[in-house]
Each structure stands twice: as C-alpha cells, then as structure tokens.
Amino acid sequence: MQVPDERKRLRIIAAAAELFAAQPFHKVLLSDVAEAAGVGKGTLYIYFKNKEDLYLSVLYSGFDQLVAELQRRLDQDRSDPSEYLEAAVGEIVRFAYRNPYMFELMRTVRWCDVLGDDRWKSKRSELKGLMESIIRRGIATGAFCDPHPELTARFIPGMVRSVLVEEPRNIDPQTLIAHVLRFTRAALTQRCAEQDS
Amino acid sequence: MQVPDERKRLRIIAAAAELFAAQPFHKVLLSDVAEAAGVGKGTLYIYFKNKEDLYLSVLYSGFDQLVAELQRRLDQDRSDPSEYLEAAVGEIVRFAYRNPYMFELMRTVRWCDVLGDDRWKSKRSELKGLMESIIRRGIATGAFCDPHPELTARFIPGMVRSVLVEEPRNIDPQTLIAHVLRFTRAALTQRCAEQDS
Amino acid sequence: MQVPDERKRLRIIAAAAELFAAQPFHKVLLSDVAEAAGVGKGTLYIYFKNKEDLYLSVLYSGFDQLVAELQRRLDQDRSDPSEYLEAAVGEIVRFAYRNPYMFELMRTVRWCDVLGDDRWKSKRSELKGLMESIIRRGIATGAFCDPHPELTARFIPGMVRSVLVEEPRNIDPQTLIAHVLRFTRAALTQRCAEQDS
Amino acid sequence: MQVPDERKRLRIIAAAAELFAAQPFHKVLLSDVAEAAGVGKGTLYIYFKNKEDLYLSVLYSGFDQLVAELQRRLDQDRSDPSEYLEAAVGEIVRFAYRNPYMFELMRTVRWCDVLGDDRWKSKRSELKGLMESIIRRGIATGAFCDPHPELTARFIPGMVRSVLVEEPRNIDPQTLIAHVLRFTRAALTQRCAEQDS
DNA sequence: TATGAATGAGGATTCATTCAT
DNA sequence: TATGAATGAATCCTCATTCAT
Numbered sequence: 001m002q003v004p005d006e007r008k009r010l011r012i013i014a015a016a017a018e019l020f021a022a023q024p025f026h027k028v029l030l031s032d033v034a035e036a037a038g039v040g041k042g043t044l045y046i047y048f049k050n051k052e053d054l055y056l057s058v059l060y061s062g063f064d065q066l067v068a069e070l071q072r073r074l075d076q077d078r079s080d081p082s083e084y085l086e087a088a089v090g091e092i093v094r095f096a097y098r099n100p101y102m103f104e105l106m107r108t109v110r111w112c113d114v115l116g117d118d119r120w121k122s123k124r125s126e127l128k129g130l131m132e133s134i135i136r137r138g139i140a141t142g143a144f145c146d147p148h149p150e151l152t153a154r155f156i157p158g159m160v161r162s163v164l165v166e167e168p169r170n171i172d173p174q175t176l177i178a179h180v181l182r183f184t185r186a187a188l189t190q191r192c193a194e195q196d197s
Numbered sequence: 198m199q200v201p202d203e204r205k206r207l208r209i210i211a212a213a214a215e216l217f218a219a220q221p222f223h224k225v226l227l228s229d230v231a232e233a234a235g236v237g238k239g240t241l242y243i244y245f246k247n248k249e250d251l252y253l254s255v256l257y258s259g260f261d262q263l264v265a266e267l268q269r270r271l272d273q274d275r276s277d278p279s280e281y282l283e284a285a286v287g288e289i290v291r292f293a294y295r296n297p298y299m300f301e302l303m304r305t306v307r308w309c310d311v312l313g314d315d316r317w318k319s320k321r322s323e324l325k326g327l328m329e330s331i332i333r334r335g336i337a338t339g340a341f342c343d344p345h346p347e348l349t350a351r352f353i354p355g356m357v358r359s360v361l362v363e364e365p366r367n368i369d370p371q372t373l374i375a376h377v378l379r380f381t382r383a384a385l386t387q388r389c390a391e392q393d394s
Numbered sequence: 395m396q397v398p399d400e401r402k403r404l405r406i407i408a409a410a411a412e413l414f415a416a417q418p419f420h421k422v423l424l425s426d427v428a429e430a431a432g433v434g435k436g437t438l439y440i441y442f443k444n445k446e447d448l449y450l451s452v453l454y455s456g457f458d459q460l461v462a463e464l465q466r467r468l469d470q471d472r473s474d475p476s477e478y479l480e481a482a483v484g485e486i487v488r489f490a491y492r493n494p495y496m497f498e499l500m501r502t503v504r505w506c507d508v509l510g511d512d513r514w515k516s517k518r519s520e521l522k523g524l525m526e527s528i529i530r531r532g533i534a535t536g537a538f539c540d541p542h543p544e545l546t547a548r549f550i551p552g553m554v555r556s557v558l559v560e561e562p563r564n565i566d567p568q569t570l571i572a573h574v575l576r577f578t579r580a581a582l583t584q585r586c587a588e589q590d591s
Numbered sequence: 592m593q594v595p596d597e598r599k600r601l602r603i604i605a606a607a608a609e610l611f612a613a614q615p616f617h618k619v620l621l622s623d624v625a626e627a628a629g630v631g632k633g634t635l636y637i638y639f640k641n642k643e644d645l646y647l648s649v650l651y652s653g654f655d656q657l658v659a660e661l662q663r664r665l666d667q668d669r670s671d672p673s674e675y676l677e678a679a680v681g682e683i684v685r686f687a688y689r690n691p692y693m694f695e696l697m698r699t700v701r702w703c704d705v706l707g708d709d710r711w712k713s714k715r716s717e718l719k720g721l722m723e724s725i726i727r728r729g730i731a732t733g734a735f736c737d738p739h740p741e742l743t744a745r746f747i748p749g750m751v752r753s754v755l756v757e758e759p760r761n762i763d764p765q766t767l768i769a770h771v772l773r774f775t776r777a778a779l780t781q782r783c784a785e786q787d788s
Numbered sequence: 789t790a791t792g793a794a795t796g797a798g799g800a801t802t803c804a805t806t807c808a809t
Numbered sequence: 810t811a812t813g814a815a816t817g818a819a820t821c822c823t824c825a826t827t828c829a830t
Contacts, residue, residue: 024222024307040815041801050800051799109362110221152380154360162354183349187383231791237792238826247825248826418703419617438822506615541770545766552749553750553753559702569742573743576781584773
C-alpha cells in the first residue's frame with residue numbers, strides 16, 4: 001500500500017469520521033464513504049486495508065488530534081497547576097464541540113473493537129498519561145492532593161463524555177467546563193486526610 | 198409483547214448480552230446467539246422482531262435491572278442524603294462488576310443506535326432522574342449545593358464508565374467507589390458561592 | 395456444512411458441470427449455477443465451501459463416475475485380457491460421449507487447479523491403477539508384453555482425450571474405439587524383444 | 592499488431608507463460624505479469640489488447656515455437672518415414688521438457704477459451720497437418736499402413752501430454768520417446784488387413 | 789410453539805482497464 | 810512510448826429472515 005497523496009488520505013478520514021459517527025459501523029457503506037470523500041471505491045483500498053482498518057484509522061486520527069491539541073496547549077508555559085487543569089478541560093470540551101463526529105466515535109469505542117490493534121494501546125495511554133502528568137505535577141507542588149491520580153485522569157474526559165451522550169446537545173460548553181472544573185478542583189484541593197471513607 | 202415462555206426470553210437476552218458485549222454488533226451472528234441460548238434460530242423471531250430489536254432489548258433489560266436495583270436500594274428509608282449517594286454509587290459500581298457484559302453494552306450505547314426507539318428515552322431518563330432526585334433531595338435539606346444537578350447526575354455513572362473502559366479490570370471496586378464519592382462529595386459540599394468561574 | 399439432501403447436491407453438481415465445461419472458471423457465475431440448479435445462491439454454500447470447492451467437487455464427481463462405471467464393467471468375469479482392454483477403452487469413450495461436459499472438464503484439469511487437494515491424488519491414481527492392472531494382468535498371462543505399463547495406462551485415456559479436443563466432435567465413437575484398440579493391441583502384442591529402439 | 596519493441600513483447604510473453612502455467616487464469620494478476628516482466632502495468636496494454644488477448648498470445652506463441660522447431664527438424668532431408676516419425680516425437684518431447692510452462696498451457700487449452708479466435712484454427716491445424724503429412728508420406732511409400740492418419744496425428748502429442756499431467760515429472764524423456772515410438776510403430780507397421788474389428 | 793434448511797438482498801472487495809503525466 | 814494511481818463494474822459470499830414442517 002503506497003501512500004502517494006496524504007491529502008487524499010485525510011479527506012477520506014474526515015468523510016468517514018462523519019459517517020461512522022452518525023451510523024453504526026454496519027450501516028456505513030464504503031460506497032457512501034467513497035462518494036463523500038470524492039474518490040472511487042477502489043481508492044479506499046489503496047489507503048486502507050479494509051473497512052475495519054479505515055474505521056480504526058479514523059479513530060486513531062481523532063485521538064492523535066486531541067492529544068496534539070492538548071499537548072500544544074500545555075506546552076505554553078504555565079506555573080499554576082490549576083491553570084493547566086483548566087486549559088486541559090477547556091481543550092477537551094472544545095474539541096468535543098468542534099469535532100462532534102469524531103468525539104462521538106471516540107466516546108463509544110469498545111475494547112472489543114480495538115482488540116489486537118497495537119496502535120490503540122499507545123493512543124489511549126498517551127491521553128491518559130497527559131492528564132495524569134498534570135495532576136501529578138500539582139501534587140508535586142503541593143497544590144493538589146489525590147490518592148488515585150490514575151483514576152482522576154480518567155474521570156475528567158469521562159465526565160465530559162457522560163454529558164455528550166445526549167442528543168441534541170443542549171448544554172453550553174462553558175457550563176460544562178465550569179462544572180467539570182468545579183468537581184475536579186473540589187476533589188483535588190480537598191486535604192488528603194479527609195479522603196477515603 | 199407477551200410471550201409464552203418468559204424463562205426462554207431471559208435465556209436469550211443473557212446469551213445475547215454476552216455476545217454483544219464481546220464483539221461489535223455486525224460480528225454477532227444470530228446463529229451464535231441461538232446456539233448460546235440453546236434455542237433454534239427461528240425461535241429468536243418469536244421473541245424479538247429482528248436483530249436490532251434483540252440488541253435494544255438486551256440494552257434496555259440492562260437499564261431496567263440497574264434502575265430496579267438502585268430503586269430497591271433507595272427505597273430503604275435513609276434520612277441522610279450523603280448515605281443515599283453512597284448507596285447509589287455503590288450500587289452502580291457493584292452492578293458494573295457483577296454484569297460486566299451488560300455494563301460494557303450500556304457504556305457504549307450511541308445515540309444513533311437508539312434513535313427512534315421510544316423505550317430509550319424513558320429508560321435513560323429513569324436512571325438520570327433517580328440520580329438527580331438524590332442530589333435535589335440533598336440540596337433541599339441544605340446538605341448539598343449544586344448549580345447543575347442535571348450534569349452531576351450524569352457525571353456519577355460517567356466516572357464509573359470511564360474507569361471500566363480498561364480491559365482487564367485491574368481496579369478494585371472499593372477503591373473506585375471511594376474515589377467517585379470523594380469527587381462527588383467534595384463538589385457537592387462546596388459552598389455554592391465558590392462555584393463557577 | 396450439513397448435507398441434508400444428497401439429491402440436491404447432485405443437481406447442483408450436474409448444473410455446475412455443464413457450465414464449467416462450457417466456459418472458463420472465471421466466466422461461470424455462481425448465480426448462474428444456482429439458477430441452473432434451481433436453488434438459491436446461498437444454498438450453494440450449504441453444500442460447498444466456495445466456488446473452487448464446487449469446481450473441484452464437480453471434477454471429482456466425474457472421476458468417481460468414470461471409475462465406478464469402469465469398475466462395474468470390469469467386474470464382469472472375463473478370462474481374456476484383450477477383452478478386458480476392449481471393455482475399458484469402450485467404457486472410456488462411451489463415457490466421454492455420454493458426458494461431454496464432464497469429460498471436457500476432466501480433460502482440461504491442470505495440476506495447479508488441484509494442487510493441495512488431497513481428493514485429487516486418490517481419484518487420479520484410482521483411474522490409472524485400474525488401467526494399469528488390466529495391462530499387468532495381460533502381462534501375467536503372457537498375452538501382453540509391455541516394458542512400461544504405467545505409461546501405457548496413461549496413453550489410453552490420453553489418446554481418447556487428444557481426439558476430443560476438437561469441436562464439433564465429428565468422429566464417430568466406434569472409429570475412435572477401434573483406432574485406440576488398434577494402437578494398444580499392436581503395442582502390447584509386440585514381442586518384448588523388439589521393443590525400445 | 593506491429594509494436595515498437597519486439598524484445599519487450601517477448602519478455603512479457605515469457606513472464607506471462609510461466610504465471611499462466613502455474614495458476615488458473617483468474618488467479619493470474621496483470622500486476623504480477625507486469626512485475627515479472629519488469630514493465631509497468633499500462634505497458635501490457637500497448638502490446639496486448641487485454642488479459643485474454645495476452646493469454647491467447649502466449650498460447651499461440653507456444654504453438655508457433657513448437658511448429659517452427661518441428662518444421663526445421665523435418666526440413667532436413669530424410670528418406671525414411673520411420674526416421675521422420677522418430678524425429679517428430681523426439682522434438683515434441685524435448686519441447687515439452689524444455690518449455691514445461693508453455694507445454695502445460697498448451698496441454699490444457701479448452702475449446703471454450705479459444706472459441707472465436709481465428710488464430711487458433713490455423714495454429715492447431717498446422718501442427719496436426721505436420722504430423723499427418725509424415726504419416727501419409729509413410730503410407731505413400733508403403734512403409735506405414737493406417738486407416739485413420741488424422742486420428743494418429745492427434746494420438747502422438749496426446750500420448751506425450753497424458754504422461755506430463757503428472758507433477759512432478761519423474762519420467763525420463765528418453766523412456767517416454769521410446770514408448771511413444773513403440774506404440775506408434777507397432778500400430779503403423781501392422782498390416783492394414785488386420786485392422787478394425 | 790419451535791425449528792433450521794433455504795433464500796437472496798446486500799455489500800465488501802478485487803482487479804482489469806484507463807488516462808493524465 | 811511508458812507508467813501506475815485511480816477507478817468502478819463485477820461478483821463472491823454472508824447472514825438476517827422466512828416458512829414449511
């Protein structure tokens with residue numbers, strides 16, 4: 001599989017993302033994907049091994065984007081862990097609102113879909129690692145206190161996800177950001193002594 | 198749909214739940230479901246309209262169970278909203294660990310899958326309503342403070358879900374319960390004045 | 395793959411034989427085979443693994459028939475090896491004229507078609523073994539003399555085949571039988587001393 | 592079709608012959624042919640009309656070679672019809688051993704493959720005519736006697752073919768030549784009075 | 789009610805062929 | 810002339826669904 005035109009590959013991914021987000025896998029026809037991408041059906045097979053590979057590639061592309069955007073945002077120097085946190089939550093929510101198709105797809109990944117695909121493990125742990133490092137940095141500076149940063153790292157995108165299950169999305173992103181931050185800050189600034197029943 | 202043998206219907210649902218949780222919809226063969234349930238392929242069509250109806254029935258059956266278990270637990274009289282909360286979180290986590298297949302299925306519902314099915318709206322709002330009422334009760338007694346109980350009601354199962362994406366499940370349920378409660382209590386017992394940027 | 399109706403299996407084989415003999419493999423559509431056999435397309439896959447398996451099954455069925463007919467004919471007690479030979483040649487030629495489709499198929503088998511299919515080796519060697527045993531019996535009685543019965547066993551069907559390449563078949567079977575016998579008898583009754591340049 | 596580079600055309604034919612002999616027509620990919628010939632896929636269409644034309648061209652090229660080699664051999668003056676015969680059989684067998692791919696291809700031609708192609712009739716009759724003329728010359732000189740030279744002309748390559756169906760080829764060419772000659776001479780030197788039932 | 793053999797609509801995939809370069 | 814990326818017609822095969830028993 002040669003990849004002579006990266007531009008075309010991205011066009012296909014974008015078209016597929018929209019379709020895969022709007023319908024279950026088995027209702028998405030490759031002929032529709034091809035048409036939406038403005039390429040021939042056979043062209044899909046130049047860039048992707050098969051339908052499942054296309055689906056997974058779309059998925060990974062989404063995680064790549066999100067992680068890249070988060071990373072870019074966090075690379076701006078910030079001394080305050082709380083500001084880091086706010087930036088991260090804001091980035092995730094904005095990504096979700098800007099890429100509703102992609103986010104719906106990412107939200108509903110099932111481990112059985114990605115079982116056996118090596119790309120998955122790294123993508124997933126990249127995102128988790130990013131969030132976790134923010135929390136750990138806060139703990140190191142004494143700003144945060146958290147007995148289980150690895151769980152907290154999951155909770156944050158998990159809260160965003162939980163709200164975006166609803167269709168149509170009648171919650172305003174600012175409110176969502178504020179509420180997630182309210183939860184997270186309250187928990188992270190609690191004194192550790194108080195924690196765990 | 199009143200059917201002759203409710204026992205058989207449940208056997209089919211249980212078999213289907215396991216298969217639907219372990220593989221994407223399009224890889225689950227009705228012949229496998231029939232075999233796993235110990236019935237003939239044609240029998241499935243006596244109890245369910247078609248494959249999608251079976252899938253949704255499995256899903257709704259899961260929500261029914263969870264809601265029923267929650268309801269039963271909360272019907273025990275408790276004066277303290279905080280105890281209610283603890284009971285609810287405990288129930289959700291225990292359900293997830295007792296019914297991993299079903300929970301995986303419920304975790305990954307996509308709105309496009311249930312679009313147009315009336316049962317969905319009621320199931321979903323039952324669960325959400327249950328959680329929300331607990332919070333509102335706490336607000337009414339002055340124990341809790343929450344500017345967006347409808348978001349919080351989603352956050353709680355959302356946090357549980359976010360952790361159970363991982364396979365294998367190497368987090369112990371007690372830790373998960375404690376951490377979710379830590380988050381929720383911290384946020385709900387914060388004074389409202391502090392909230393929202 | 396269950397085989398509940400052997401009758402149907404044979405109907406499919408017969409229909410497929412005609413089509414496979416009249417067109418190259420890749421021009422035979424399974425939908426045509428299904429229609430010709432009076433069954434649904436899916437039914438083919440109950441009885442045969444795939445298109446190639448159907449093709450090979452047709453082929454083997456042909457060899458089975460020919461060997462069975464030869465065997466039946468030779469089971470009639472004959473003391474004279476020459477009569478055995480005549481019977482065998484007659485049977486082969488008559489088979490070829492009675493089953494032109496099947497014979498065309500058998501005539502054009504290529505070893506690459508059957509490579510890796512275990513059924514092939516046994517079928518092929520059955521036919522060869524039958525012919526060879528006739529010759530060896532003649533040698534044993536002193537009626538025949540042949541330095542290479544294993545080659546002669548191939549020559550006989552080979553001569554028949556060589557003539558039936560032509561389309562249309564304007565050679566009368568009796569003439570063909572007589573000419574093959576003329577060749578074979580002349581060679582086999584030659585004194586061995588004369589043989590080999 | 593006069594083409595610019597006859598050398599390239601022959602490279603393609605040689606590459607295609609090997610592939611067509613090793614696999615059934617529908618499993619031979621033109622991209623494989625192109626790669627094996629060291630040319631681009633589009634180049635094939637400069638030299639051949641389409642896949643089938645390439646296949647037939649390969650086939651006819653084989654017949655052309657064999658006929659040309661036979662003709663060259665027979666053009667050497669020989670008075671003895673028996674020597675002619677020996678030369679022809681030797682030439683055919685040696686060709687088969689020298690060009691196993693091509694011979695396998697020629698061996699398995701099916702009339703449905705060449706139906707409607709005018710080149711076929713002439714090729715086929717050239718070879719047949721050559722063999723037949725040898726026999727008729729022998730009859731004219733009184734050395735041979737044959738009631739059906741047109742059948743005998745087919746039998747000779749037919750016997751060679753019948754042995755080479757086997758894979759791997761464990762028969763030594765000298766033995767094959769000797770045995771074919773043994774058959775042919777025995778039949779042709781029989782007195783005609785004895786022939787035909 | 790229960791079954792599973794039969795069906796055929798539907799869709800993924802292949803690959804001969806084209807054509808812009 | 811030579812190429813190989815792009816194409817989409819063509820077709821194998823799957824599997825949800827039906828229905829005679």
